[in-house]
Amino acid sequence: MSASAKAKVNNEKLREKIATQMREKYDRVLPLDEMLLDRWKKAEFLGFGEQTSVYENVYVYGKPEVGKNVWVGPFVVLDGTGGLKIGDGCDISCGAMIFTHSTHLRCVSERNMGTETKPVKIGNYVYVGSGAIILPGVAIGDHSVIGAGAVVSKNVPALSVVMGVPAKKVGNVVLKGKKAKLEFNSNSDEW
Amino acid sequence: MSASAKAKVNNEKLREKIATQMREKYDRVLPLDEMLLDRWKKAEFLGFGEQTSVYENVYVYGKPEVGKNVWVGPFVVLDGTGGLKIGDGCDISCGAMIFTHSTHLRCVSERNMGTETKPVKIGNYVYVGSGAIILPGVAIGDHSVIGAGAVVSKNVPALSVVMGVPAKKVGNVVLKGKKAKLEFNSNSDEW
Amino acid sequence: MSASAKAKVNNEKLREKIATQMREKYDRVLPLDEMLLDRWKKAEFLGFGEQTSVYENVYVYGKPEVGKNVWVGPFVVLDGTGGLKIGDGCDISCGAMIFTHSTHLRCVSERNMGTETKPVKIGNYVYVGSGAIILPGVAIGDHSVIGAGAVVSKNVPALSVVMGVPAKKVGNVVLKGKKAKLEFNSNSDEW
Numbered sequence: 001m002s003a004s005a006k007a008k009v010n011n012e013k014l015r016e017k018i019a020t021q022m023r024e025k026y027d028r029v030l031p032l033d034e035m036l037l038d039r040w041k042k043a044e045f046l047g048f049g050e051q052t053s054v055y056e057n058v059y060v061y062g063k064p065e066v067g068k069n070v071w072v073g074p075f076v077v078l079d080g081t082g083g084l085k086i087g088d089g090c091d092i093s094c095g096a097m098i099f100t101h102s103t104h105l106r107c108v109s110e111r112n113m114g115t116e117t118k119p120v121k122i123g124n125y126v127y128v129g130s131g132a133i134i135l136p137g138v139a140i141g142d143h144s145v146i147g148a149g150a151v152v153s154k155n156v157p158a159l160s161v162v163m164g165v166p167a168k169k170v171g172n173v174v175l176k177g178k179k180a181k182l183e184f185n186s187n188s189d190e191w
Numbered sequence: 192m193s194a195s196a197k198a199k200v201n202n203e204k205l206r207e208k209i210a211t212q213m214r215e216k217y218d219r220v221l222p223l224d225e226m227l228l229d230r231w232k233k234a235e236f237l238g239f240g241e242q243t244s245v246y247e248n249v250y251v252y253g254k255p256e257v258g259k260n261v262w263v264g265p266f267v268v269l270d271g272t273g274g275l276k277i278g279d280g281c282d283i284s285c286g287a288m289i290f291t292h293s294t295h296l297r298c299v300s301e302r303n304m305g306t307e308t309k310p311v312k313i314g315n316y317v318y319v320g321s322g323a324i325i326l327p328g329v330a331i332g333d334h335s336v337i338g339a340g341a342v343v344s345k346n347v348p349a350l351s352v353v354m355g356v357p358a359k360k361v362g363n364v365v366l367k368g369k370k371a372k373l374e375f376n377s378n379s380d381e382w
Numbered sequence: 383m384s385a386s387a388k389a390k391v392n393n394e395k396l397r398e399k400i401a402t403q404m405r406e407k408y409d410r411v412l413p414l415d416e417m418l419l420d421r422w423k424k425a426e427f428l429g430f431g432e433q434t435s436v437y438e439n440v441y442v443y444g445k446p447e448v449g450k451n452v453w454v455g456p457f458v459v460l461d462g463t464g465g466l467k468i469g470d471g472c473d474i475s476c477g478a479m480i481f482t483h484s485t486h487l488r489c490v491s492e493r494n495m496g497t498e499t500k501p502v503k504i505g506n507y508v509y510v511g512s513g514a515i516i517l518p519g520v521a522i523g524d525h526s527v528i529g530a531g532a533v534v535s536k537n538v539p540a541l542s543v544v545m546g547v548p549a550k551k552v553g554n555v556v557l558k559g560k561k562a563k564l565e566f567n568s569n570s571d572e573w
Contacts, residue, residue: 003205004212007205007227008228012228012229017386019236028251029251030250032224033224033413036386036393042397045397045398056414059410059413059456059476060412069302071294077456094250094268095268097512103475104473104511105562107473107508107509107527108525109557109562110507111451113561125300125301127298129295130290130324131288131322133513133531144299145299147342148326149324149340149531151530151531163356164357165545166545166573178300178304180296180299180303181296182295190357190359198418199418199419199420202415202419206419218445219443220424221442222415222440222441225441260493265441280493286457286479317490321481321515336489340531341547355547355548364490369494370494370495372487373487
């Protein structure tokens with residue numbers, strides 16, 4: 001058997017064993033490398049806050065500051081090269097990408113211009129929906145909800161609900177005692 | 192040579208060998224772990240239907256029920272924690288994400304509230320375009336087309352074409368004998 | 383210790399070592415397999431131009447032709463099965479997906495119809511934003527900017543700025559000497 005054929009057989013045996021364990025214990029089946037590497041240890045290595053977890057396939061550039069109890073999903077990009085700060089208790093859902101630098105002018109100027117950087121600040125208890133993209137320079141206030149697939153190019157005040165491409169404010173987060181609910185604007189019934 | 196330098200050299204040799212084989216046989220070059228692991232065996236392990244394939248980097252939560260002859264692309268999330276059923280003959284294109292739970296209220300309520308779950312049901316012969324996001328609670332009828340990048344927050348009747356963020360119905364799938372075509376509404380010429 | 387437990391320990395040791403090196407040298411922490419495999423060697427293997435780099439987790443189908451000095455980010459799909467040509471100096475940002483075939487009619491026709499292919503041509507110094515999707519048949523002229531999250535279904539003339547789902551022209555790239563800037567249409571202040 002060739003070296004690559006052997007590697008294939010070994011990988012598949014390992015996958016079956018570890019996926020069986022993971023399904024029993026955690027009711028999920030992840031890519032093999034995720035099952036072989038701890039999410040909390042990655043967050044700890046990155047200097048993120050307590051109980052924060054970061055999937056193995058997250059790409060981390062620069063040194064983003066991330067608070068505690070933050071969940072960072074798979075297929076995420078955290079670009080700290082222009083300064084990225086994420087507060088406590090946020091969810092950064094699957095496929096969300098947060099950028100603090102852009103190369104578009106460098107690219108179209110045939111590298112005569114440089115990279116632009118602008119910081120991003122995300123408050124506490126902010127929900128960043130799956131597939132959302134946060135562009136450089138954006139600040140998002142506490143307790144806001146960024147909808148799935150939103151492209152956020154402007155600041156988002158605290159307690160806002162924003163959605164769409166580009167993201168627009170479509171409602172508010174209302175906190176009352178220990179409960180939270182979303183109240184949508186009358187003209188945003190399309191959601 | 193250090194352990195990590197050795198690991199690097201070994202990985203690159205393995206990649207070159209296996210990528211050469213894969214390019215010759217299947218005209219593609221995939222990430223190394225995909226080339227070392229079989230997509231049909233992963234689907235079989237998950238209990239999915241015959242001839243269904245699931246790329247290694249797909250994240251599977253809970254126990255989604257998936258029919259036969261379904262193609263599940265890379266960068267996909269299948270969240271079965273709230274109940275997910277996908278029929279036969281569907282394409283779940285690259286980067287599509289299907290969710291049956293949401294944590295947005297748990298997040299903004301500082302974990303005073305819990306996770307919400309709602310089931311998703313996708314019929315037979317449904318095409319879910321690349322990067323599309325299906326939100327909890329959605330039902331999609333047979334033979335529908337979900338456009339690339341669509342965010343689907345409402346039910347989709349059978350034989351519909353939906354597109355956009357949020358997804359709206361822009362046309363119909365017309366079946367005639369063994370042929371299918373898309374008919375767009377007159378007001379949807381932007382696509 | 384079981385085989386899978388041993389594999390876990392070994393992987394985590396390796397990750398810590400190599401991530402420490404990568405953080406010091408390149409100020410980033412990538413998934414383990416990215417840190418073990420060279421991006422420029424992958425591009426060279428694929429026959430792409432000089433100084434082009436391709437992240438390990440990029441999925442390459444068929445034989446796309448890609449010029450020199452192109453940056454291809456993570457979570458990208460390059461589908462060359464219908465003919466894909468990318469010029470020099472382009473940025474293909476994180477999560478961008480470029481398709482030259484579609485299976486939607488094959489899917490909804492229960493495999494009575496086949497796959498459709500149409501070529502895609504991307505000029506020189508084109509910036510394809512993060513999460514953008516380029517659909518089969520599209521041609522994009524030199525020095526254009528495709529916004530983050532855009533879904534491009536129609537041709538894009540040179541020096542254009544397009545954004546949204548579906549992508550629409552919202553402005554122009556203006557080159558003057560060695561400088562480039564974006565000029566937005568008056569009716570596109572939403573961005």
